[in-house]
Amino acid sequence: MGRDPLIGLVGKPSSGKSTTLNSLTDASSKVGNFPFTTIDPQRAIGYLQIPCACARYDLSAHCRPNYGSCVDGRRSVPIELLDVAGLVPGAHEGRGLGNKFLDDLRHADALIHVVDVSGCTDEEGKATRGYDPSNDIVWLRSEIVSWVLGNLMEKWGSIKRRHIAVKATAVETLQNQFSGYGSTSKIVARTLDKLALKEPLQDWSNATVETVVNAFIDEKFPTVIALNKIDHPDADKNIAKIAKTQPPETIVLCSAISEVFLRRLAKQGFVKYTEGSEFVDTRDDLLESGEDDGGGLKEMDEKLKQRIENLKDMVLYRFGSTGVVQLLTRAADLLGLVPVFPVRNVHSFGAAASGGKEAVFRDCVLVGRGSTVGDVYRKVMGDAPMAYVETAGGQRVAEDDVVVVGKNDILSFKVGRA
Numbered sequence: 001m002g003r004d005p006l007i008g009l010v011g012k013p014s015s016g017k018s019t020t021l022n023s024l025t026d027a028s029s030k031v032g033n034f035p036f037t038t039i040d041p042q043r044a045i046g047y048l049q050i051p052c053a054c055a056r057y058d059l060s061a062h063c064r065p066n067y068g069s070c071v072d073g074r075r076s077v078p079i080e081l082l083d084v085a086g087l088v089p090g091a092h093e094g095r096g097l098g099n100k101f102l103d104d105l106r107h108a109d110a111l112i113h114v115v116d117v118s119g120c121t122d123e124e125g126k127a128t129r130g131y132d133p134s135n136d137i138v139w140l141r142s143e144i145v146s147w148v149l150g151n152l153m154e155k156w157g158s159i160k161r162r163h164i165a166v167k168a169t170a171v172e173t174l175q176n177q178f179s180g181y182g183s184t185s186k187i188v189a190r191t192l193d194k195l196a197l198k199e200p201l202q203d204w205s206n207a208t209v210e211t212v213v214n215a216f217i218d219e220k221f222p223t224v225i226a227l228n229k230i231d232h233p234d235a236d237k238n239i240a241k242i243a244k245t246q247p248p249e250t251i252v253l254c255s256a257i258s259e260v261f262l263r264r265l266a267k268q269g270f271v272k273y274t275e276g277s278e279f280v281d282t283r284d285d286l287l288e289s290g291e292d293d294g295g296g297l298k299e300m301d302e303k304l305k306q307r308i309e310n311l312k313d314m315v316l317y318r319f320g321s322t323g324v325v326q327l328l329t330r331a332a333d334l335l336g337l338v339p340v341f342p343v344r345n346v347h348s349f350g351a352a353a354s355g356g357k358e359a360v361f362r363d364c365v366l367v368g369r370g371s372t373v374g375d376v377y378r379k380v381m382g383d384a385p386m387a388y389v390e391t392a393g394g395q396r397v398a399e400d401d402v403v404v405v406g407k408n409d410i411l412s413f414k415v416g417r418a
């Protein structure tokens, strides 16, 4: 993943995709700065919350990100989101926005599948009651499988013949076929390593090809399942059912509408709300805890007070938060994203080469799992020749050293001849 990571939001109509996107992007307390220049209408900027390197060195008071923000060592790093609209069953046969949906999908590195867990919308998004939302997880997956498998099987005979004729490796032959889905040789290699198949590609049965396609989709489109509308009374039984069939690390419970509501009230001056947290303070709360002016918050009418109380009971106290901030955290975990902090000076961590108490850790880039120092260098410095790279404290690191959180993740790049 040489370029910046891109998270795609998918979901059937009325599952709450737009609300989720709004809740992730309408960041009131965030600095609006982000590094991406070409924003098309389908793209939006969310903020991934990570522990910032400044906290390790007790430098939070001096942390001044160029992009996003950092509050007490919790850094919000801008990350691009893609609205992949038009998903309905039969998309791979061109239903709904079918082909466009699939075409957009290939740009995404990970997906957030927004599922209406209240069961109040059927598979096409029409209002109903008692629909089983676990179906949506099954058919979304099968749409993607049918799309990739269909394209592959159509040409399988000639793919095999070419494979033998040019004496290609399985990775080369599959990458040729999968590059159109935004794949890389690394992704294909990981897929095949995990499967550890014994037979050569030309002897694969149809069932083996299908296994390969499924494993490829797991690698190419790691998916967070956003069980949205947890505030709805019918949600509980559906959550319990889905939790039995899906790996726990892929599930996030959320109420996008609650997050949108809280952020709006915070902007209007009715509440103090730390985005993504369980903490909401009203004027009355603050008066009670001894703040004379109620934190400068506005008085709410009874109806609004009641809504806040309900939201606390139904969502915040039961689930710990509205869940939306965790959606991005979980997607970043599935991708194994590592935040790396390029600095000029590996002792002061400032942007300037001189020491002193200037602003620290101005930059942060997100790189994929297994990225090396050299990968990060090329991402940040482009083609400029590398002299050497240092990490925190001044030790040199090798170009092929891997970057991980806490190790080789603060880097200073020196351009020129070694």
Ligand SMILES: Nc1nc2c(ncn2[C@@H]2O[C@H](COP(=O)(O)OP(=O)(O)OP(=O)(O)O)[C@@H](O)[C@H]2O)c(=O)[nH]1
Pocket (backbone or CB within 6 Å): 011, 012, 013, 014, 015, 016, 017, 018, 019, 020, 125, 228, 229, 230, 231, 232, 254, 255, 256, 257, 258
């Ligand atoms: N109860 C509840 N309702 C929600 C939540 N999120 C969204 N909704 C409601 O669900 C309906 C659909 O939400 P949208 O965000 O427009 O859904 P969408 O998936 O973008 O729909 P399309 O634009 O048709 O694709 C709206 O009435 C929202 O208010 C939630 O967390 N809880």
